[in-house]
Amino acid sequence: MNVRFQLNGKAVQAEVPAxxxxxxxxxxxxxxxxxxxxxxxxxxxxxxxxxNGAAVRSCLMLAVQADGAIVVTVxxxxxxxxxxxxxxxxxxxxxxxxxFCTPGMLTTAHAFLSEEPDADKARIREVLSGNLCRCTGYxxxxxxxxxxxxxxxx
Amino acid sequence: xxxxxxxxxxxxxxxxLRGRGSYVDDQHAEGMLHAAILRSNVAHARIRSxxxxxxxxxxxxxxxxxxxxVAKGAPVPTIPLRLAPLPELVPFEQPVIAQREVNYVGExxxxxxxxxxxxxxxxxxAIELDLEPLPAVVDCxxxxxxxxxxxxxxxxxxxxxxxxxxxxxAVQRHTAVCMEPRGLLATWDGARTKLTVSxxxxxxxxxxxxxxxxxxxxxxxxxxxxxxxxGGFGVRGEFYPEDFLIPFAARRLGRPVKWxxxxxxxLLASNHSREMDCEIEILCERDGRIVALRGTAxxxxxxxxxxxxxxxxxxxxxxxSGPYRVPNIHVxxxxxxxxxxxxxxxxxxxxxxxxxxxxxxxxxxxxxxxxDPVEFRRRNLPTSGEMPYPLATITPPEKKExxxxxxxxxxxxxCLAEFxxxxxxxLNGKQIDGRxxxxxxxxxxxxGAAGPRENARIELDGRGGATVYVGSANVGQGLETVCAxxxxxxxxxxxxxxxxxxxxxxHLKEGFGAFHSRSVVMGGxxxxxxxxxxxxxxxxSAEGTFAGHLxxxxxxxxxxxxxxxxxxxxxxxxxxxxxxxxxxVINPLTANGQAVGAVVQGLGGTLxxxxxxxxxxxxxxxxxxxxxxxxxxxxxxxxxxxxxxxxSPNNPLGAKGAGEGGIVPVGGVVANAVAAALAPxxxxxxxxPLSPPRVWxxxxxxx
Numbered sequence: 001m002n003v004r005f006q007l008n009g010k011a012v013q014a015e016v017p018a019x020x021x022x023x024x025x026x027x028x029x030x031x032x033x034x035x036x037x038x039x040x041x042x043x044x045x046x047x048x049x050x051x052n053g054a055a056v057r058s059c060l061m062l063a064v065q066a067d068g069a070i071v072v073t074v075x076x077x078x079x080x081x082x083x084x085x086x087x088x089x090x091x092x093x094x095x096x097x098x099x100f101c102t103p104g105m106l107t108t109a110h111a112f113l114s115e116e117p118d119a120d121k122a123r124i125r126e127v128l129s130g131n132l133c134r135c136t137g138y139x140x141x142x143x144x145x146x147x148x149x150x151x152x153x154x
Numbered sequence: 155x156x157x158x159x160x161x162x163x164x165x166x167x168x169x170x171l172r173g174r175g176s177y178v179d180d181q182h183a184e185g186m187l188h189a190a191i192l193r194s195n196v197a198h199a200r201i202r203s204x205x206x207x208x209x210x211x212x213x214x215x216x217x218x219x220x221x222x223x224v225a226k227g228a229p230v231p232t233i234p235l236r237l238a239p240l241p242e243l244v245p246f247e248q249p250v251i252a253q254r255e256v257n258y259v260g261e262x263x264x265x266x267x268x269x270x271x272x273x274x275x276x277x278x279x280a281i282e283l284d285l286e287p288l289p290a291v292v293d294c295x296x297x298x299x300x301x302x303x304x305x306x307x308x309x310x311x312x313x314x315x316x317x318x319x320x321x322x323x324a325v326q327r328h329t330a331v332c333m334e335p336r337g338l339l340a341t342w343d344g345a346r347t348k349l350t351v352s353x354x355x356x357x358x359x360x361x362x363x364x365x366x367x368x369x370x371x372x373x374x375x376x377x378x379x380x381x382x383x384x385g386g387f388g389v390r391g392e393f394y395p396e397d398f399l400i401p402f403a404a405r406r407l408g409r410p411v412k413w414x415x416x417x418x419x420x421l422l423a424s425n426h427s428r429e430m431d432c433e434i435e436i437l438c439e440r441d442g443r444i445v446a447l448r449g450t451a452x453x454x455x456x457x458x459x460x461x462x463x464x465x466x467x468x469x470x471x472x473x474x475s476g477p478y479r480v481p482n483i484h485v486x487x488x489x490x491x492x493x494x495x496x497x498x499x500x501x502x503x504x505x506x507x508x509x510x511x512x513x514x515x516x517x518x519x520x521x522x523x524x525x526d527p528v529e530f531r532r533r534n535l536p537t538s539g540e541m542p543y544p545l546a547t548i549t550p551p552e553k554k555e556x557x558x559x560x561x562x563x564x565x566x567x568x569c570l571a572e573f574x575x576x577x578x579x580x581l582n583g584k585q586i587d588g589r590x591x592x593x594x595x596x597x598x599x600x601x602g603a604a605g606p607r608e609n610a611r612i613e614l615d616g617r618g619g620a621t622v623y624v625g626s627a628n629v630g631q632g633l634e635t636v637c638a639x640x641x642x643x644x645x646x647x648x649x650x651x652x653x654x655x656x657x658x659x660x661h662l663k664e665g666f667g668a669f670h671s672r673s674v675v676m677g678g679x680x681x682x683x684x685x686x687x688x689x690x691x692x693x694x695s696a697e698g699t700f701a702g703h704l705x706x707x708x709x710x711x712x713x714x715x716x717x718x719x720x721x722x723x724x725x726x727x728x729x730x731x732x733x734x735x736x737x738x739v740i741n742p743l744t745a746n747g748q749a750v751g752a753v754v755q756g757l758g759g760t761l762x763x764x765x766x767x768x769x770x771x772x773x774x775x776x777x778x779x780x781x782x783x784x785x786x787x788x789x790x791x792x793x794x795x796x797x798x799x800x801x802s803p804n805n806p807l808g809a810k811g812a813g814e815g816g817i818v819p820v821g822g823v824v825a826n827a828v829a830a831a832l833a834p835x836x837x838x839x840x841x842x843p844l845s846p847p848r849v850w851x852x853x854x855x856x857x
Contacts (some may be wrong), residue, residue: 034173098630099170102383137754
């Protein structure tokens with residue numbers, strides 16, 4: 001089936017079997033491999049992308065369901081020249097080690113802070129509880145997201 | 155320029171934060187095919203037949219390989235032990251594909267290669283299996299004995315003391331569960347007789363050696379490439395059946411073949427760890443001085459002795475005494491085979507278990523003797539004047555160990571002060587808003603610096619920069635940055651001018667990788683050696699080596715404060731603090747990250763995680779919905795203090811390992827805190843995990 005959507009500001013299209021997930025379409029058809037697949041059953045959150053402003057699990061969404069949508073992945077969070085404030089906060093606080101869960105953490109946090117830039121740490125923890133990280137123990141991730149809030153306030 | 159000891163932000167982050175890392179499944183090769191593996195769905199069976207005729211005719215399918223294709227009737231190759239190999243363990247090695255029998259749920263039976271992964275998975279369903287079920291062994295006490303290891307020191311069997319207590323204690327099966335599943339991309343170039351395998355991790359040179367032997371190729375015909383690696387923790391990167399099967403398929407088909415395990419396969423097929431129980435006796439003087447530790451451990455090895463399977467049963471015996479002065483030790487550790495996933499190392503292998511056993515015993519003994527648990531520990535810590543302090547010797551093969559350096563009591567005192575022990579200890583056994591509060595403290599050591607050696611090469615680029623090649627491997631811990639810090643200081647160059655390449659077999663003639671907290675200690679020391687030679691010779695390039703068989707011992711203490719709800723059995727971790735001295739801190743940011751991350755993994759193993767089987771050996775926890783990992787809202791208060799007060803005398807950096815210490819004491823200290831909380835009810839936890847149902851049962855058994 002043919003699917004067309006906007007990926008990180010660019011119009012893209014792919015010819016995929018109906019059963020292809022959005023994650024596989026982005027990674028293997030469109031070769032944007034920043035989005036990672038950690039469990040394929042919607043628990044770990046590594047594959048989180050932003051579809052029409054909402055954080056979604058791209059392993060649980062079919063590519064054809066994204067037809068006509070605006071999709072943002074980790075590659076779309078910053079430009080060539082420098083890290084976004086959220087990414088820079090992750091680096092400063094050592095909020096990533098192996099980096100595999102990181103794209104999902106960043107997309108989840110970006111969508112969340114865009115809606116709730118005044119969230120407290122408890123709320124941050126609650127929202128991030130849907131994204132698993134095996135390296136950091138989350139302490140530094142929560143600190144980084146908390147610090148990045150300022151950049152999302154209008 | 156001083157760069158060692160600075161909290162330098164990581165180089166790696168610049169690509170990883172922008173989605174520009176390159177993990178193995180991110181890689182594509184021209185003409186690439188996809189592999190999927192048919193795995194046994196029963197724990198123990200004789201293979202009557204595997205019929206793949208129908209599956210071979212499915213769309214997109216290029217080949218289906220079984221043991222018959224691999225070996226043509228001869229025995230299929232087996233996976234040798236990488237660590238502590240012995241002739242008597244050879245019969246228990248795992249074949250790279252099941253031939254006559256399957257021995258655990260998840261054992262590979264056939265490999266399908268197709269144009270797409272979906273087509274390969276479709277074809278798996280069309281393979282007809284005829285398996286004759288056999289009785290499954292799920293309790294290691296009914297299992298076949300592979301080997302018995304014995305740790306000895308002094309004369310524990312003949313020891314006498316006025317106080318003794320014997321306990322049976324157990325740790326449940328759990329494992330690393332790296333966020334990135336394992337994967338491989340193998341390419342065969344027949345014209346050049348060259349096999350290239352991306353996805354190598356941890357020990358690429360060792361894996362190449364085993365692969366070359368099993369594929370009957372010279373080692374230099376194989377390149378193992380280490381891409382970005384999404385977590386290791388001891389589990390990823392050992393030689394698994396797939397490390398043979400995927401290159402084999404690529405060579406047979408003359409096409410690149412990629413395989414990426416899904417999460418179900420990851421939970422079924424990657425090494426499990428930790429499952430063991432013990433009966434241990436502690437003997438003490440009335441003043442609390444430990445006279446002896448003696449007893450037996452029974453370790454569930456799963457179906458085969460895997461590449462590093464020897465380590466958990468060896469370590470639990472040799473390191474049962476941990477950081478304490480124990481003059482007499484006799485511990486036998488039986489490695490027993492069952493029809494479950496084979497076992498290997500997981501961060502702090504055998505040590506997490508040993509610490510749970512020992513620290514539980516110490517608290518029970520302190521209570522019996524009427525001695526404060528902190529004072530009890532203090533009396534049994536060796537002083538810095540007693541270093542190097544001998545541990546038990548393990549056999550077979552024989553390995554002696556000694557603690558290298560440190561002021562263990564100072565780490566204990568720092569932990570007490572930073573934790574606020576004096577105030578918090580007043581809460582022990584108090585019920586506040588329905589929940590019982592308790593605190594506990596434990597001391598620990600972390601072994602590091604596995605030999606025999608490590609290599610590095612530095613090449614100046616003539617433009618003011620240098621490339622550093624090192625045989626250590628990166629599994630996500632930030633090796634590039636830390637090695638660049640060491641090289642920058644040694645070469646007196648800015649860090650930005652240093653490029654670090656590691657792991658892959660293409661960089662150096664020989665390397666030893668990332669295990670036993672060795673990457674920085676061994677690789678960093680090799681970099682220092684190369685830098686010195688470079689400066690002395692004035693050449694553009696120099697090779698360095700660091701050789702050493704003496705292990706380093708980081709040490710410290712950890713304290714936990716829990717609140718236990720007797721109505722639900724829920725254990726809330728109110729606060730956790732650890733102090734660890736790692737000899738010399740290269741990067742405080744990453745050292746702290748290793749510690750905190752390790753603590754939370756340990757809390758998972760203590761409170762949440764359990765790989766479970768039913769009575770027939772059927773695996774029950776094959777998804778992340780069934781196997782509970784810690785989440786962001788589970789453990790909000792974890793603090794780590796990393797110091798470098800006691801450099802190791804065993805290497806020029808003075809460094810000790812820093813990746814595993816955090817996990818080692820967690821089970822013991824949290825269980826002791828739960829015991830302290832529930833002391834009014836007389837509850838003594840003897841088995842992990844301390845999940846709500848188990849704690850609830852313990853509480854209700856006492857009511």
